[in-house]
Amino acid sequence: MSDLPIIGITMGDAAGVGPEIILKALKDPEIQHICRPLVIGDAAIMERADRFVRTGLKVNPVRTVSEAGFRRGYVDVLDLDLLPADLEPGQISAQAGDAAFRYLERAVHLALDGELSAICTAPLNKEALHKGGHPYPGHTEILAELTGTEDYSMMLSAPRLKVIHVTTHVGLIDAVRMIEPKRVYRVIRLAHDTLKRAGVSEPKIAVCGINPHAGENGLFGNGEEEEKIIPAVEKAEREGIRVKGPLPADTLFFRAVRGDFDIVVAMYHDQGHGPVKVLGLDAGVNITVGLPIIRTSVDHGTAFDIAGTGQADEKSMKEALRQAVELAPKS
Structure with a gap:
């Protein structure tokens, strides 16, 4: 012992x-x-x-x-x-x-x-x-x-799903304002490094969009995905991190639970918390990474x-x- x-x-x-x-x-x-x-x-x-x-x-x-x-x-x-x-x-x-x-x-x-x-x-x-x-x-x-x-972030872990957040306890309008490429990149890196230390050799990371359908090539929103998220994803990819996004949040969590990804990067509090808590309030765990x-x-x-x-x-x-x-x- x-x-x-x-x-x-x-x-x-x-x-x-x-x-x-x-x-x-x-x-x-x-x-x-x-x-x-x-x-x-x-x-x-x-x-x-x-x-x-x-x-x-x-x-x-x-x-x-x-x-x-x-x-x-x-x-x-x-x-x-x-x-x-x-x-x-x-x-x-x-x-x-x-x-x-x-x-x-x-x-x-x-x-x-x-x-x-x-x-x-x-x-x-x-x-x-x-x-x-x-x-x-x-x-x-x-x-x-x-x-x-x-430099830290909140990660929620439930059976078959892990989610890390770019923003947490702020209002939605403030959250969108606070999301920027450097912060998104740092959270992707935190997710990657945390899972590597936990024994996942090549973590598969998915990044949520901000708008419905991840903006759908400018159809929704004002180009937030292109301005705030894509530069961070591209930087992480250049460093060899296995990351995809921005992806539509309405289908992404299903794919993560299915096993396509090891962790999801959520942009704001309810985007990440909702899916985890649907899986069961009694099984969720809050982890501070960084x-x-x-x-x-x-x-x-x-x-x-x-x-x-x-x-x-x-x-x-x-x-x-x-x-x-x-x-x-x-x-």
Whole structure:
């Protein structure tokens, strides 16, 4: 077991379902066979969460990574001890928002120092995060700042489909304005390099158009494909990257799921998120690429409406852990 990667799992917002889905995922023997999981959060909150989900796992608080025993039947928790054990589930809490940031901050430092092979994040709540004094749009922007990364992108992974985004959390009009050849090229390169590191020898990459039918030779739009996308695709092709596009998004995702491509470059948030979520909210994984560390995450929110009930589905957390192991550096 000592040769398995150590995956740091941040607890996320403690008032949400994060602690519950972590415990449910770690109960699965498969997860124990592929990695050494270390939760970064609050031991008291994890103990309380097991009263909701009843896994029978015992929480083992530790202060350093080296103290973790990674024993069957136990959950090692790097205990930051930031929250009261009686924190109300399902409620916005500035204290929980600040704690979620602190868990992530500790995990990043440990990963940068080489003590963790990868990070897997449970969901945080943006309103709580902001009330806790951290006005970020989400995990991705925090990770970029903590690692000093300027060139990064969001990748979604689901069974049979991977999608990487040129733009994400901006309005559609702003997204079209922000798309430009240098950015499109960088995302194509990120997609290629990420899959190469994961063991895909010659990744096949497809690039979405912006307009219906990818503009259909100027019939739709104002030449955005010719101006913003084609120069990037041509540059990548000259460098030997196997890339095609711009292609009509309405048929491209079907072709990718069929196996024609390893990854799709989407131009904006809903163009990429929609097809992945149609394949199943419980199977999607969010991956931040371009960072000096590996980070995967569940592709759902804190689900305050069911927090504390034990009903939350752990499938996305298990898939996020699998992806973290798959993408972790091999030594």
